[in-house]
Amino acid sequence: MGLIQGGDIVKLEETQETLSERIYRYIPPEEELRKYDSPSSDDLKEQSEFLERFPAAKLVFRYSHQLGKPIFVPPQHPLNKKGVSVPYDDYGQRVFEGLSLEPIVENDVNGQPRIVGGNLILFGPRLTRATRSVETHHFNLPMSMNNFGQAIVDLGKVLGSQLLSSNGRPSRAYVRPAIFRGNSNAGVNPPKGFQTEMVIEEWNWPFYHPEETYTEGANVVAYLDLQRHGRIWAKEAANYPRGTLIGYRKEIMQEKLGIPIHECLFLAPFWLNPETGKVELVDFSRLDTSDMVKAKGAIFADGAGEEISTVRGNLMIYPPMEVNRLGGTTLDYAVAYMAPRMGVETQVGTFGLTDFESGETSLLMLGNAAKIVAVKRLIIANSACEVVADLELPIVKVARQFVLGFEDEVTGRIPPSHPKLLTGIVFDDKTIKARETIYSAYPGWVNNR
Structure with missing residues (x-):
């Protein structure tokens, strides 16, 4: 299955650097990293438990108001901690999207299958819907939706093939971008100029419904x-x-x-x-x-x-x-x-x-x-x-054709009915370099295994 580029690819507004050049945008300042260079045993225990629930999610994305920049950060790292008082928890002032990243598999020179990238499913339409959701809530965004979309792509590249593998088999990853009211005064109506949080989690989640439901119902x-x-x-x-x-x-x-x-x-x-x-x-x-x-x-x-x-x-x-x-x-x-x-x-x-x-x-x-x-x-x-x-x-014939046909399209076994279905991301040498760069910023917190 080869890489299929879709019609709704989100690009950075300012420049078109490679990920290995752009990765430094997502790294906190060195003086901040030095404050938290050694995770505690509790941190590592929480991280291990988190990865059992959300496999391969070694890093998450958030816009850090503390640092005034977007960052990739281990989930249990202090720079990813939210405050005690978060009004959206009580008032439901949060929007989100669900995205799938399907593996792209090709044979290597020895004829062995390997994951060379992934296809984001209906990326453009879902980012467009997320933008409508944001506008409904009148959130004040600290970064553009286009750059937020680019962060979705970049985080998937950094997490790499581990994100798209389960029990040795290529499998789907789930992507959850969310935007919500941040810390502010209490009350249903947030004060003028309130902070808006922007976060992304990506993890391996092969099936929402049990695998057999796709054949049996x-x-x-x-x-x-x-x-x-x-x-x-x-x-x-x-x-x-x-x-x-x-x-x-x-x-x-x-x-x-x-x-x-x-x-x-x-x-x-x-x-x-x-x-x-x-x-x-x-x-x-x-x-x-x-x-x-x-x-x-x-x-x-x-x-x-x-x-x-x-x-x-x-x-x-x-x-x-x-x-x-x-x-x-x-x-x-x-x-x-x-x-x-x-x-x-x-x-x-x-x-x-x-x-x-x-x-x-x-x-x-x-x-x-x-x-x-x-x-x-x-x-x-x-x-x-x-x-x-x-x-x-x-399950009549045409209904089964929809079930099987959609699976064939998202996995690349047949061409999509429209190019907007698939937005391809590639794992290459520059991706590996970017991953090594970001992982080295968090020694003790993440590893490349």
Whole structure:
């Protein structure tokens, strides 16, 4: 699989130096490094535990207000410590993005496979969405979004092939850039001129859903009391409500049904009223949801971490924005580029439980971490975890083509339906030199093993 350069490559605004020249931008002043040249045993213990949870994340990026510059820094290093009072924790004033970095593998002179770089998936569209999210919050940025994007690329290069390997196999890395309100006075409304934090973490995370779900399908639950009542303004914490409650219910449902539950679906703020036959606003938490009749009126909005669509025959249907979904880049790509390439028709429309009763319609989940995965079992439950409906769904031919085709495109087995899918980064001698330079700035904190 060769390097494929995409159409949305982020470049530095000021200059086009190589990474080995640019790396010095990310190194703290020597006098600051000397203050923390020896990690404590607690630091190393925390670092080891961190790397177990986030493999290969030996360095992270942050804009350091203390130093007035962007830095690459070991996660447990004192220069990466946040203050005690961080208002965004309480008020959800944080936006983020999810990105994938897929390995590029080529054979060496001896015919052995080696990782020579990676492809960032839908980098341009996701950085554009991050910019919209920032504008929604009116964050005061200490550096430009273009240079923030360049830092994403540079951190991936520095972490190198270890970032794209798990148990000796090439595998995906996950990239999490985040921007949020920094230390300031208490209160929901930050004071004028408040600091904005900008951070990036990248680590090896091969699969969001278990690997077998991409061939066998996933099991999902839609709870009737989990609805998208309000518009989604940005990719932010508010989009992921009641996660601990969903996790609690997941354990109950798995024990009750004897199957793994892979995802939760949210419902739209309106339904097809079975009594009037009209689409009306509804709050399911105020209704008796113990019977199938009301469940049949529910309309699906999205997944907890991805968009959704149906596929029946040669037609893909995806929800309107009025269901209060985020607007997913993977769904947008599938609709705008994959579907025409496959000769599949697309249409905006609502769908609910009754659309799957014929046994001829598939349900897809589409997202950055999830990629594209089909649903094999759709369960509707109420807030008491009582099952109201339970359907086995087919994975029709076109649905499977979307699942397999997207995987083939992101891994470079076939050309992308559009160049914006892949933005390539290369690991070369200059990358190695840059890595050695940054690692040598933190002796005792990081190593090249």
